[in-house]
Amino acid sequence: MNESQIQLIVKISETGSFTKAGEELHMTQPAVSRAVAAIESELGTKLIKRNRKNGLIFTDVGERILIIFRNVLSELQKVDELIAAEQGLEIGKVHIGAYPTACTRFIPKIIRTMEEKHPGLEVKLSEGSVDQVKEWLRSKSIDVGIIIPPDKDFDVVPLMKDQLIIVMNSNHPLYQKETIGIPDLQDEDILLGRGGYEVQIHALFKDFKLKPQVRFVVDHIDTALSMVQEGLGITITTKKNILSLPDQVVFRELKPNTFREISIAVPDMKDISKATGVFIQTARTLFTNKGA
Known part of the structure; x- marks a missing residue:
């Protein structure tokens, strides 16, 4: 087993395609197929199988071997470093x-700073939900992730x-209140955003022995803002999650002041590469102690 063969298997897992993996590694699709067959023959087990519904999928043993290959x-x-x-x-x-808000709000600044100060480092970015980022960390598909705690599976460095905040239509009675607490929201239709908000919001309500009246669950903040604009409910989000508000959409801070933690996570801090260390240091220099 050589480095090129290991790179090929990992690239297939990243692209989900023999053809795309071949293109990135300058191999033809037949050459990729032959190489995979040779690797599976050498190992004596099937790593990849075709599925009509899901395309290429790795076998159970293939998934475990993938983690080892990524470690290699x-x-x-x-060594190269x-x-x-x-x-x-x-x-x-x-x-x-990183999850979409992180990709929009602060990942670009981190990458630009890294490229200016460390031009020899190569940066790759994958965007997904918080749960996807955590799964990529578990499978070691990525080196480092931006996540929303809690999660005890990783080594975590606080970022910000x-x-x-409570976002509502400007005609909503709550907007007339100077302060808004969780008890004020007990009879309100909640537009609950995925991506790390669910656990914290349910916990906040539970502290008051209440349960949020969730009307819709949405993936994107723009969807929630449009619904708020139409008077379909209110949403609880964070200041950094919003670039601008639509017409007739306003916000009030949740009182007492409540924060969402954003963290950098790696599978094992003792085992990070120099490039990963540079990313962590750059992110913390730019954003730690510069939260809301």
């Missing part, structure tokens, strides 16, 4: 996973706090 490539990357450092050069790769 990570260790080889560290050490050799480059010995020669006075800086190289490396970091694969970041983001203040919770």
Whole structure:
């Protein structure tokens, strides 16, 4: 088993396609198929199977071997980084996973700063839900992720706090109140956003022995804002989750001041590459203690 074969299997898992993996590695589709067959023959087990509904999927043993292959490539990357450092050069790769708000609000600034200060480092970004980012970390598909706690599966570094707000139509009676607490929301139709809000909001209501009256659950803040604009309910989000508000949509801070934690997570802090360390340091320099 050589590095090229390991790279091929990992690339197939990333692209979900023999053809796309071949294109990125400058191989024809037949050559990829032959290489995979040779690897499976050498290992004596099936790694990948075709599924009419889901396309290419990895077998159970294939998924476990994938994690090992990713670890191998990570260790080889560290060797390259050490050799480059010995020669006075800086190289490396970091694969970041982040949920949409993070990708919109602060990941671009982190990447731009890294490219300016560390031009030899290669950055890759995957965007997904908070749950997807956590799953990518578990499978080691990414090196580092931006997540919303809690999660005890990873080593976590606090990044920032983001203040919770209540977003409503300007005609809503709650807007006339100077302060809004959770008890004020007990009879309100809640538009609940996915992406790390669910657990915290249910916990906030539970503290008052209440249960949120959830009317709709949405994936994107723009959907929630449009519904608020139409008077379909209120939503609880954070200040950094909103770039601008539609007409007739306003907000009040939740009192007492309540925050959502945003963290950087890695599978094992003792085992990160130099490039991952640069990402973490850059992110913390730019954003830690600069929350809402």
